[in-house]
Amino acid sequence: MYQYDDYDRRIITERARQFRGQVARRLTGEITEEEFKPLRLQNGLYMQLHAYMLRVAVPYGLLSSTQVRKLAHIARTYDRGYAHLTTRQNVQYNWPKLADVPTILDELASVEMHAVQTSGNCVRNISSDHFAGVAPDELEDPRPYCEILRQWSTFHPEFAYLPRKFKIAVTGTPGDDRTAVRFHDIGLRLVENAAGEHGFEVIVGGGMGRTPQIGEVIREFLPKRYLLSYIESILRVYNLFGRRDNKFKARIKILVAALGIDEFRRRVEEDWEASRTPALELPDAEIERVRAFFTPPPYETLPPSDTQLAAFALGRDRDFGTWVKNNVYRHKVPGYSAVVISVKMPGVPPGDVSDTQLDSIAAVADAYSFGQVVVTHTQNLVLPDVKTSELPRLHAELVALDLGKANAGKLTDVITCPGLDYCDLANARSIPLSLEIAERFDRIDYLNDVGDVSIKISGCINSCGHHHVGNIGILGIDKRGAEFYQLMLGGSPGNDASIGKILGAALSQDEIVGAIEKVLERYLLVRESPDERFLETVRRVGLEPFKQAVYGGAAAVGAA
Amino acid sequence: MGYVKHHQKRFLLSDDLAYAGPVPAPNHWVVTGKFTDDAANAWRRADGTWSRSLAEAGLLTDEATAKSLAEAAIAHEQREISDPYVIEVHAADGTIDPLTARERIRANGPTVPLRRPDSGLRR
Numbered sequence: 001m002y003q004y005d006d007y008d009r010r011i012i013t014e015r016a017r018q019f020r021g022q023v024a025r026r027l028t029g030e031i032t033e034e035e036f037k038p039l040r041l042q043n044g045l046y047m048q049l050h051a052y053m054l055r056v057a058v059p060y061g062l063l064s065s066t067q068v069r070k071l072a073h074i075a076r077t078y079d080r081g082y083a084h085l086t087t088r089q090n091v092q093y094n095w096p097k098l099a100d101v102p103t104i105l106d107e108l109a110s111v112e113m114h115a116v117q118t119s120g121n122c123v124r125n126i127s128s129d130h131f132a133g134v135a136p137d138e139l140e141d142p143r144p145y146c147e148i149l150r151q152w153s154t155f156h157p158e159f160a161y162l163p164r165k166f167k168i169a170v171t172g173t174p175g176d177d178r179t180a181v182r183f184h185d186i187g188l189r190l191v192e193n194a195a196g197e198h199g200f201e202v203i204v205g206g207g208m209g210r211t212p213q214i215g216e217v218i219r220e221f222l223p224k225r226y227l228l229s230y231i232e233s234i235l236r237v238y239n240l241f242g243r244r245d246n247k248f249k250a251r252i253k254i255l256v257a258a259l260g261i262d263e264f265r266r267r268v269e270e271d272w273e274a275s276r277t278p279a280l281e282l283p284d285a286e287i288e289r290v291r292a293f294f295t296p297p298p299y300e301t302l303p304p305s306d307t308q309l310a311a312f313a314l315g316r317d318r319d320f321g322t323w324v325k326n327n328v329y330r331h332k333v334p335g336y337s338a339v340v341i342s343v344k345m346p347g348v349p350p351g352d353v354s355d356t357q358l359d360s361i362a363a364v365a366d367a368y369s370f371g372q373v374v375v376t377h378t379q380n381l382v383l384p385d386v387k388t389s390e391l392p393r394l395h396a397e398l399v400a401l402d403l404g405k406a407n408a409g410k411l412t413d414v415i416t417c418p419g420l421d422y423c424d425l426a427n428a429r430s431i432p433l434s435l436e437i438a439e440r441f442d443r444i445d446y447l448n449d450v451g452d453v454s455i456k457i458s459g460c461i462n463s464c465g466h467h468h469v470g471n472i473g474i475l476g477i478d479k480r481g482a483e484f485y486q487l488m489l490g491g492s493p494g495n496d497a498s499i500g501k502i503l504g505a506a507l508s509q510d511e512i513v514g515a516i517e518k519v520l521e522r523y524l525l526v527r528e529s530p531d532e533r534f535l536e537t538v539r540r541v542g543l544e545p546f547k548q549a550v551y552g553g554a555a556a557v558g559a560a
Numbered sequence: 561m562g563y564v565k566h567h568q569k570r571f572l573l574s575d576d577l578a579y580a581g582p583v584p585a586p587n588h589w590v591v592t593g594k595f596t597d598d599a600a601n602a603w604r605r606a607d608g609t610w611s612r613s614l615a616e617a618g619l620l621t622d623e624a625t626a627k628s629l630a631e632a633a634i635a636h637e638q639r640e641i642s643d644p645y646v647i648e649v650h651a652a653d654g655t656i657d658p659l660t661a662r663e664r665i666r667a668n669g670p671t672v673p674l675r676r677p678d679s680g681l682r683r
Contacts, residue, residue, distance in 0.1 A: 026596065029639025033596070047642065049666060052599040080674055097598045349672050420662060421670040428661070431672045481583065481660030 302335025428476025
């Protein structure tokens with residue numbers, strides 16, 4: 001993985017030192033909260049419902065075991081014994097004291113981590129495929145490009161005050177997008193042209209939030225050397241013409257929709273022709289320099305393990321077999337597998353990991369996966385490089401750590417924003433709903449029967465829980481101070497991207513879990529065969545059968 | 561240290577956060593904000609000091625007075641308190657009840673398990 005050079009180290013250390021001074025001035029009353037707010041946000045520090053929240057950047061989700069141990073230490077020493085995995089592959093602490101934050105930033109800097117640009121109207125953490133570097137169908141490892149973009153965007157003076165926040169995702173697996181590239185401000189898909197050269201399909205103007213949009217292709221093939229210059233032009237056009245008068249209309253998706261993709265493209269191309277200089281070109285040597293940080297670990301030469309995996313899945317140990325079936329993924333290197341550690345345990349808020357679990361995960365990563373762990377946008381963790389023959393031992397260790405749940409990609413693997421239990425913006429709670437869903441449906445035979453169904457919950461329209469792209473999406477709303485939930489069906493974040501449609505009137509907290517059960521029962525009734533996935537059934541039959549199931553004859557569509 | 565298993569806890573979304581009957585009408589106002597030290601929620605006592613407990617809040621019988629106290633806090637108490645504002649409450653029989661789910665959660669803390677209770681500051 002990438003190692004800081006002197007320059008990286010210096011800017012992160014200096015930033016932490018600056019923030020220490022700013023915090024001291026706030027604590028003595030020298031500056032007001034109004035003056036302090038933009039300073040703390042630039043360092044990832046939010047003021048949430050009960051406490052400060054510090055968001056730590058995890059570039060493209062990749063962590064070393066040393067970094068995981070440091071995260072455990074911070075949770076234990078400065079917070080309440082846990083960290084929270086976010087839907088942008090970052091880590092959050094929910095209870096830091098203001099006076100401790102500069103020291104936490106020093107601690108993070110000591111392991112090449114920081115909280116810079118995890119908030120504010122700037123380019124945020126670059127996200128990527130959690131199987132980057134190991135997916136068998138990968139065209140090219142996207143992480144070197146994520147890292148190049150991270151370095152380019154960090155403290156970029158022209159883009160420090162954009163109209164709104166800006167999110168970029170990169171995937172190296174054009175055939176199976178696991179990064180939701182079409183729902184980002186810019187999505188980059190590594191593709192191959194007719195001449196066999198690799199470059200980027202550039203997608204722009206996607207997003208969720210108040211106005212969900214599927215991004216549109218602005219350029220079908222961008223040679224790698226123009227990556228930075230072209231993205232600069234997109235950002236420059238957005239910076240110049242994006243709305244600053246209305247926060248809710250300030251994202252790039254609104255500008256792209258207002259201008260139309262053709263006019264937006266024309267303006268970008270015009271700027272690009274006028275502004276690109278050799279200084280912004282990415283030489284092959286620079287790409288190679290960064291790529292060298294992502295060379296594969298020293299894999300052993302092993303025979304293929306597909307037969308062994310199949311035998312594990314069908315073996316006598318049913319729990320282990322189900323875990324192999326649901327949580328273990330094929331690896332590009334024979335004899336190895338990628339493992340999803342589910343952080344969706346019954347009774348524990350989704351994505352919460354305790355300090356002791358973090359320490360143990362670091363030890364497990366050292367023992368089984370070359371000391372690396374990846375945070376997924378589904379709020380789980382991945383051990384990318386596990387010898388298939390060691391899966392039984394690893395599973396036993398994870399079970400002992402309360403991290404052996406076999407539900408990756410299943411109904412109870414719910415993406416959940418912090419909601420009204422923590423978030424200052426939320427309208428309704430997400431975590432208790434997620435826990436109640438997990439409890440109601442936590443039966444292996446039922447989970448296997450309904451198959452791959454994603455549930456995603458957001459406590460407000462900002463969509464941190466990605467509800468627009470859940471096969472079943474749930475949006476919390478406020479009705480005169482009470483929590484209500486809107487149910488939507490048919491969303492998908494992947495190559496078959498779609499935005500879920502609202503099923504009917506918002507449901508009270510007494511009704512919502514029962515409504516999900518009715519939707520699933522109706523799916524089991526109307527699907528053509530056990531092979532027809534939930535999403536396929538919804539697309540084939542439409543919403544009507546599900547409306548009937550939930551509301552009977554009286555669905556008030558769109559009412560909220 | 562830290563991790564506590566929650567497996568035995570049962571979650572019901574519709575717990576005591578929701579009113580069984582109609583939401584009562586507001587009959588008092590309270591000034592609230594956040595302690596700058598740790599962003600914990602703060603409620604203004606009748607004597608002008610700030611408490612971490614809603615139960616100690618000073619009840620105000622008119623909204624205009626409450627708003628003027630919040631504005632004064634913005635002007636004069638920015639070191640200790642951040643972002644003061646006014647909420648409506650229903651106070652009866654010695655209890656103070658906020659009227660929205662948000663303010664009830666602010667007053668009572670997260671409704672989900674925490675790893676470890678607050679070891680923080682008390683006033």
